Amino acid sequence: xxxxVIGMGLAGAWTSYWLMKRGCIxxxxxxxxxxxxxxxxxxxxxxxxxxxxxxxxKFAELFAESLIAYRxxxxxxxxxxxxxxxxxxxxxxxxxxxNVEQREYYEKRAAGNELSGxxxxxxxxxxxxxxxxxxxxxxxxxxxxxxxxxxxxxIERLIVANGGHISRTECFANTEAxxxxxxxxxxxxxxxVTCTGYKILQDERWNWLPxxxxxxxxxxxxxxxxxxxxxxGAALVNVLNAGTWIVxxxxxxxxxxxxxxxxxxxxxxxxxxxVTLQTDAESMLGSKVSVLRQRAAxxxxxxxxxxxxxRHPDFKDQYVCTGFGAKGTLQGPWVCxxxxxxxxxxxxxxxEIDAQQWWPENKG
Ligand SMILES: Cc1cc2nc3c(=O)[nH]c(=O)nc-3n(C[C@H](O)[C@H](O)[C@H](O)COP(=O)(O)OP(=O)(O)OC[C@H]3O[C@@H](n4cnc5c(N)ncnc54)[C@H](O)[C@@H]3O)c2cc1C
Numbered sequence: 001x002x003x004x005v006i007g008m009g010l011a012g013a014w015t016s017y018w019l020m021k022r023g024c025i026x027x028x029x030x031x032x033x034x035x036x037x038x039x040x041x042x043x044x045x046x047x048x049x050x051x052x053x054x055x056x057x058k059f060a061e062l063f064a065e066s067l068i069a070y071r072x073x074x075x076x077x078x079x080x081x082x083x084x085x086x087x088x089x090x091x092x093x094x095x096x097x098x099n100v101e102q103r104e105y106y107e108k109r110a111a112g113n114e115l116s117g118x119x120x121x122x123x124x125x126x127x128x129x130x131x132x133x134x135x136x137x138x139x140x141x142x143x144x145x146x147x148x149x150x151x152x153x154x155i156e157r158l159i160v161a162n163g164g165h166i167s168r169t170e171c172f173a174n175t176e177a178x179x180x181x182x183x184x185x186x187x188x189x190x191x192x193v194t195c196t197g198y199k200i201l202q203d204e205r206w207n208w209l210p211x212x213x214x215x216x217x218x219x220x221x222x223x224x225x226x227x228x229x230x231x232x233g234a235a236l237v238n239v240l241n242a243g244t245w246i247v248x249x250x251x252x253x254x255x256x257x258x259x260x261x262x263x264x265x266x267x268x269x270x271x272x273x274x275v276t277l278q279t280d281a282e283s284m285l286g287s288k289v290s291v292l293r294q295r296a297a298x299x300x301x302x303x304x305x306x307x308x309x310x311r312h313p314d315f316k317d318q319y320v321c322t323g324f325g326a327k328g329t330l331q332g333p334w335v336c337x338x339x340x341x342x343x344x345x346x347x348x349x350x351x352e353i354d355a356q357q358w359w360p361e362n363k364g
Contacts, residue, residue, distance in 0.1 A: 003192070004192040006193070008152060011322055011335075012195035013155040015336045018336055018340040029166075037300070040216075040218055041297075041328065042245075043329050046093060046245075048138075052105050053106045055115055056330060057306065059117070065333055066334070067090075077154050085154060088147075089144060091143050091144060091238065095138050096137045098135065123136055132286060145247055172204075194318070194319070194320050197300045198322075209322070210358055211308070212262065215262075215296060216259055216326070217259045217273035218294070219291050219293065220255055220291075221256055221291045223285060224287050242280065245257060246281055267296050269296045273294070301324075301325035302323040305325055307331050309322075309338060310349055311343075
């Protein structure tokens with residue numbers, strides 16, 4: 001069976017992967033954009049986030065599935081191409097509380113069992129390995145970093161190796177996908193999954209979904225400068241998170257992110273974001289950082305902070321997967337698999353993610 005998948009970010013890549021696991025051939029369409037949300041994201045998976053120190057939605061279940069799923073792709077790459085790739089690495093994350101309220105949120109949630117299923121250890125106020133915790137914090141090993149460019153490259157290679165192809169063309173569910181695919185298959189109507197990130201808002205079949213844009217900016221940087229190897233934090237091994245996070249990268253650089261702007265829909269970098277991220281990182285590390293690169297992209301978010309997946313109520317064989325917000329790395333494997341199980345096994349979608357709840361006629 002042939003499927004069209006429009007958009008090859010996290011949503012399209014995971015949809016394609018699960019389709020291939022079902023024996024399908026994938027015709028993928030992706031306007032290559034080196035600055036897409038997936039291509040510039042840090043690939044961080046964190047269990048507890050935000051000012052209110054809140055556990056991520058369904059974290060324990062989704063994290064367990066993510067680890068298995070990314071490692072399954074690593075295994076497929078090894079089996080099909082004889083190459084060993086590391087797509088996911090687990091890391092220790094240190095959360096630094098910025099004020100006493102955050103500490104109180106943490107204590108309240110821990111006492112109320114809201115953090116059950118998440119491994120975490122309280123860190124007292126003070127200095128730990130050169131990093132200041134003025135109000136304390138916690139450490140957790142339930143965190144990971146995914147190499148997203150390598151993940152996308154791996155999925156695209158698997159698509160081609162399994163009889164599919166990638167078209168670097170702009171495409172919409174009601175037009176080009178069906179036309180192009182119908183040239184290569186006998187059926188005129190090919191099932192299509194639209195995974196175009198925030199560009200879904202420009203798609204007349206899907207623009208009723210409650211997707212909102214949230215712009216994010218991110219920095220690649222070095223701690224100190226090349227002459228300053230003794231700078232505190234120069235040998236950073238943990239991910240740090242104090243609202244702004246710092247991820248040590250295998251090449252010795254650090255990645256600092258990410259801003260969140262719900263009003264600005266331009267994909268251009270700003271001085272304001274650079275200064276905010278750089279200042280936050282320097283304050284966390286107690287050391288200067290040198291910015292090497294800055295990038296910006298638009299996340300496909302939703303006000304309710306839930307992903308969206310499902311079948312179009314009116315058009316046969318038209319499906320959607322989007323709305324990952326800042327959690328695509330964690331949610332991608334699970335949400336896309338939910339959709340594929342819904343399509344092939346008629347398993348009901350989790351009601352919180354089902355696209356059809358937003359169809360104007362169903363909203364009541
Ligand atoms: C600065 C920043 C940092 C982030 N850090 C993290 C992080 O650490 N961890 C995390 O989990 N998440 C992070 N995110 C969020 C994460 O990037 C998103 O959740 C996720 O990438 C969204 O994936 P997507 O596939 O839905 O959309 P996208 O990544 O936007 O992919 C959509 C794809 O569709 C293509 N496309 C669009 N329209 C068409 C069309 N008409 N025809 C063909 N192709 C089309 C686009 O070119 C793109 O390749 C970050 C985001 C940003 C901006």
